[in-house]
Amino acid sequence: MKLFGKQLPLPGANDGERRDRGRPQGSRPRTRAQFNLRSRLAMVCGTLGLCSVALLARALDLQVIDHAFYQQQGDARFVREIPIATSRGMITDRNGEPLAISSPVESIWGNPKELLKAPARLPALARALGMPQDELASRLSQRAGKEFVYLKRRINPDEAARILALGVPGVSSQREYRRFYPQGEAVAHVLGFTNIDDRGQEGLELAFDDWLRGTPGAKRVIRDRRGQIVENVDLVRAAQPGRDLAISIDRRIQYLAHRELRNAMNETGASSGSAVVLDVETGEVLAMVNLPTFNPNAVGTSPRDAHRNRAVTDLLEPGSTMKPLTVAAGLEAGVITSTSLFNTSPGWIANGRYRTNDTHNYGVLDTTGIIRKSSNVGASLVAKRLSDRQFYDFMRRFGYGHVTGSGFPGEAAGMFPSPGSPGWSGTTKQTMSYGYGLNATPLQIAAAYAALGNGGMLHQPSFVKGQQNPAKRVLDQNIADSVLHMMQTVTEPGGTATQAAILGYHVAGKTGTSRKASAGGYSRRYVGYFAGLVPVENPRFSMVVAVNDPTKGSYYGGVVAGPVFRNVMEGALRLMDVSPDNLDAWLAAQATAEAKRAKASGHAVPVQAVADAGVAAAGAGAVQ
């Protein structure tokens, strides 16, 4: 400004000079003013130069001095770090069949600010979303100041594409993953389920959440004013997909157990039921089913009560399934032998102020007879010879009173008072010897029986296939084997569970029928049990079936739970290719069948020829 002002007078002075020079020549006065070219040029250049300096100064200010501030502001408006969704690991059964799969779905979200600018498009959008128009409008106006609202979550990608094709400004989609359980309700309790954010909520989904869950990645993108991604700038973190998990469940045995338990529930009118199958050698859970169950693909619609995995959370008095353990405790302490005799007449025995009753007077029973006939008096007589401590320590070693360590969320430990504690009275030991006065989960019973079948080696039940799972010795091998053979008589003629016998295999088992405790005593409601091991020579499976509160017909464990055991185990033995240990029974059954057939067709065929004819018939069948 100052410079400019100084130069101003100069042109005027020059003009005057020129005019003076021109007049003496007599010509017309010149209209164009005289000027000094050089100084004008200098002035223009100076002005322009100053402008440049001003621009440079401003640029310096923006680019260097306040660079960080403006960069940050600019980035805050356009550069975003957005998460890259990642899938949850798959859960498969022990044979690799998928039980839980994460499948990508799209979630439609909108920018209320943008959407409210174009109200004319809202009806079309509402129609496409399948949402009443006023609901959409109210949802948008509620969040009018925000830039994000979910319009519809977790829909089929094709449907999402259709909604996006409308081209409504401010509507975008984002990828998410949803869990699908193709086996449906049969495996529902074991697997559990995830919530809308793909985090495990119950069951193994919860127990192994960290393993299954992936780590979402992040990428930096440039977004335009409407929130659309213009350019991917950089990968900040690659997404780590979740790891797969192979669980110990066998889908086929699981289904079989589910089907059979359901049939039993319908036949007996029971209110609930559980079944557990353990692999005796490894302690792995091959099947675990509960009823009532729920559809894991639509969790919200089912009652909460049905979500419970009863086989590990519900405590029931184990009833007579305790008797083989009582006998084993007696054998281990050396107070009885397998040939000891017990006089159970007159069918009852005093227990403090109460009585322990048998259903019949069985008279004199040997040790095997106590188990075969399920004599409460007999079990009491065995327990009488044991000290409180001996009895308690033995049961405790078999896992009663503490969680099995399977790692299943919400697993119950069971009530099992120790001698000297307020829960232990003078009658406790005798009451416990036949399975009352303590409670346990079906899984605990199955694990204890598996230890009997495994030569006295107790495994923690495990839900993961092939996990390192060392066993610990809880009983001498010989005692375990002899108890097993005593239990075999239960499913043979004269035992309490002939319904559980399987052709071709020796089955060791024990029935249990316990009355349910209610306020002030025992009610007329029952739990029917069957716990068993098969085959007796080198047992493979330990299975417990509990049928709670049967209302139609018999409530005895052998009747309500025995058939479930037989049908499931028959299938499992076939599926796992277990060779029969009682071929003679099978051959005898075959001979009778052939004889019957021969009789029907009219000629008598000797037994040896029958077998050959059978082979020929089988061959012919294969050809057909």
Add this chain to the structure above:
Amino acid sequence: MSRKFLLGLLILANVATALLVVRDRHEHRQAFVALTRLERARDELNIEFGRLQLEQATWAESNRVDQVARSRLGMVFPRTEDIVVLRR
């Protein structure tokens, strides 16, 4: 003289590295775009795989197989008298 030469060399090196930075940055963008494209292709394939797995698992659902075998194919479980035991 040598100082001038050195200065010139430095300026030249400066310009050259600046250009290299520009080139590398460009290449990085290009590579990232390619990566994104490949990842999308991978995701699409994974999605397809997951869908097929799901479909297969749904078709192979035990309950369904059981019902199809029994009702549509008329299969039955062999009765005891239909089973022949072979000794080897």
